[in-house]
Amino acid sequence: MSTKTNPGRFFEDFRIGETIRHATPRTVTVGDASLYTALYGARFAVQSSDAFAQKIGYPKSPIDDLLVFHIVFGKTVPDISLNAVANLGYADGRFLKPVYAGDTLSTVSEVIGLKENSNGKTGTVYVRSTGSNQRGETVIAYVRWVMVRKRDESAPPPGDKVPELPKAVEPSALGAACPPIDPAKWDDALAGSPHRFEDYAVGEKIDHVDGMTVEEAEHQIATRLYQNTAKVHFDAFSAKDTRFGKRLIYGGQAISLARALSFNGLGNAFHVAAINGGRHTAPLFAGNTVYAWSEILAAAELPGRADVGALRIRTVATKDKPCADFPLRVGDEPDPAVILDFDYWALVPR
């Protein structure tokens, strides 16, 4: 193999405390926002309309939080997960500054944990990735952990530390990416929902009703938009010889589809303020139809803010299984139709 190409890092190539600056800074534009709408059908008014956003207090429509997440995430793939076996989880994801069209995003990751698996063939790499804008301000930070192959099974473990991670982001840490808004100027009819923060009850479950079928062209276009290069998503020829026999869809596609579907029931939950955790519990393939349901896990006031409250939401997405009865488990086993179990905080006007 040429020394010019990137073979990706193997487990033994990581070191705890190491900082990795990722390639390909990206100026986000209204073109990206249009594609995001076209790929998922997002309908949240703040991200859709400059006029709506300005009326409540934004300078203009912010870029969708998950589009920011996907772009920041995509940059980490060539350095972190090119030789990954599985993307295991997310934690402590915080949105810290709004991103607007014209901002340039780049990503740095710090290795915060390493744990070799008992089989000696793989290990788990924990990284905290930080996305910054062109002024050097952090716009998002999150932790993810992936299982990565070793190049050489006889190599000694490069480290042995499992970081302590919060089960959920504290409410006091929420809201940095949301300017003060004027809830009196929030037009429920234009927003598409009469339900404000106070109208949601902890324990309430919502079936988001609608389904969305994913095509190969769609997830490829999405994943390339994020400059995510993981080959499992794009190469049908090589995929024939994998355990699935076909291309695997980027997990973020399920997150964005579930979030877009959740508009039907959570129309005023306009801003993803934090990602508490998330697991891709089963693979998603082209031809599958994604459905979703949510449960309100908690509701929190934000210190010093009377304009918005935070709902902690668990959104579960399925494939080829409508969610009227909130599928999650079948007896003692996870329901194999469940593809995503996602735990996040969303802001809702009061």
Next chain:
Amino acid sequence: MSTKTNPGRFFEDFRIGETIRHATPRTVTVGDASLYTALYGARFAVQSSDAFAQKIGYPKSPIDDLLVFHIVFGKTVPDISLNAVANLGYADGRFLKPVYAGDTLSTVSEVIGLKENSNGKTGTVYVRSTGSNQRGETVIAYVRWVMVRKRDESAPPPGDKVPELPKAVEPSALGAACPPIDPAKWDDALAGSPHRFEDYAVGEKIDHVDGMTVEEAEHQIATRLYQNTAKVHFDAFSAKDTRFGKRLIYGGQAISLARALSFNGLGNAFHVAAINGGRHTAPLFAGNTVYAWSEILAAAELPGRADVGALRIRTVATKDKPCADFPLRVGDEPDPAVILDFDYWALVPR
């Protein structure tokens, strides 16, 4: 079902005279314009080139008229046609102000007619929908009628009125969305056609020659771009149990494809000034190839305008049937290959 989700209105939920403000205002951008070009291959010079548009008198390229129509239409779906059996027709569509990148569109509908069907299970709802920009100026107004299911067949008819609708928009009402242009600065070579208003004869038929095959990913991307949520377009899993057994393509996709194909023969018909009527006469599915032909129904000068004239055009689109012999009927029956019969006014430089 959660009370938080939108079940859509049923026939008995509408009232004559009622006004419905629809959700999700939308700032239209150059990103949307790029996607529109990429989805249909539109080639009209005014909408493609700022330089061309400015030379003849526009401040810059306007957003394609049909993109405006689709966005304004899309907003009405959750309130008007979520429980629709069929989209029956359009009338009295008028383009009243140009829309430019950066403008924000929102939609209001007035219920102008209700007519229960004799079976007592469904009724026809007539709405006049009005799209406005961020300054509150009306940019488009049109009437459509849809057949909507009753929730409760025993409910009394909510009204009984069929509105009178014009067969065609009057020429005196055309042109409001087209600034005065300088036809001497219209470059036929750049526009792609030497044929001006005077070169078209009433009764002339034009086969637009080319065909365009539609893929599932394409119509889904288009329909989501318009934030149109009608589930029949997106959910292959549920569609298996419908009468078609598969996803149905949004009717507007056929309109935009036919309009883009019509460039070959109508290259100078740069502005859709009015929609007189339109019917989706058969369903369109992914894998079908769309062809189109047009007939010039009328030609009209516009009061006080020497720059442009109006052609009333009937454009017929087919699936999997080239249009060299202008397919429309087979004996006494409609030709089953015809999917769209569309009647509109277009402006052409003189």
Next chain:
Amino acid sequence: MSTKTNPGRFFEDFRIGETIRHATPRTVTVGDASLYTALYGARFAVQSSDAFAQKIGYPKSPIDDLLVFHIVFGKTVPDISLNAVANLGYADGRFLKPVYAGDTLSTVSEVIGLKENSNGKTGTVYVRSTGSNQRGETVIAYVRWVMVRKRDESAPPPGDKVPELPKAVEPSALGAACPPIDPAKWDDALAGSPHRFEDYAVGEKIDHVDGMTVEEAEHQIATRLYQNTAKVHFDAFSAKDTRFGKRLIYGGQAISLARALSFNGLGNAFHVAAINGGRHTAPLFAGNTVYAWSEILAAAELPGRADVGALRIRTVATKDKPCADFPLRVGDEPDPAVILDFDYWALVPR
């Protein structure tokens, strides 16, 4: 056939020395740039990030060179190659000015050669096409030659001249579209490669490793974005009766995919300065997976420039065949898996 539609030119319709102004000027926007990223996954930092581009000396990110090429090329199709049997080659392609979002491109072609084939049924047409911006500045010029059918086999040859074309653009003619840059401000980590101009050796071969599968929706969206109307790319119904029995993918799709894949190994080769030649050696179809490898053919300093050097690169793309062993020939025959043999100059910081 209506006299209003464009039947395309046949071989006997061309004249040596004739100039053809093509239709549909096009304002290129950030929306087009987003789609380009989404369609190919390009990751070159200069085109991806305004901040990166500004730091080294550009006013902002330029539009990708190949996006410019495809848009300029697309305009020539209705006049040059609507009745083409095959696109035979390219030569003497030079990028002469950077193109930025907001610029409007239009194309003029001069017929520089005509050669009837011995069968009397077809002939080769050589055109030099020139793309200009809204200020009339030439941004790109290139020669291509296509085999075009005669309408009337008994028509006399319209000319008989094969132009002399350079095998490669001279290094002294390179760099006009690249402003002076400051290589000290070029951040290798952000760019994704530590390899500068001096690190590449003539004769070096690089397998670009990754593969990308092409879907029908993707190549149709791309080709329409370029307003390229060649019907072989879009009409599955008519294609059933062709020799391939299906839609044929625009050759430029292979060029852009190969270029995007080549980032893995040529990450700092940020600007396509010239196209020396290119042949589409076999057809590409939806469902195929594209791979690529490159060889460094030459390295040249640019007169008066210490900031960048030029690498002459041969990039070979294949379908359904990974390129670890640099496929090109099988015995004495061309390898049927090879779809593209592309020879270009790229600029690399020193």
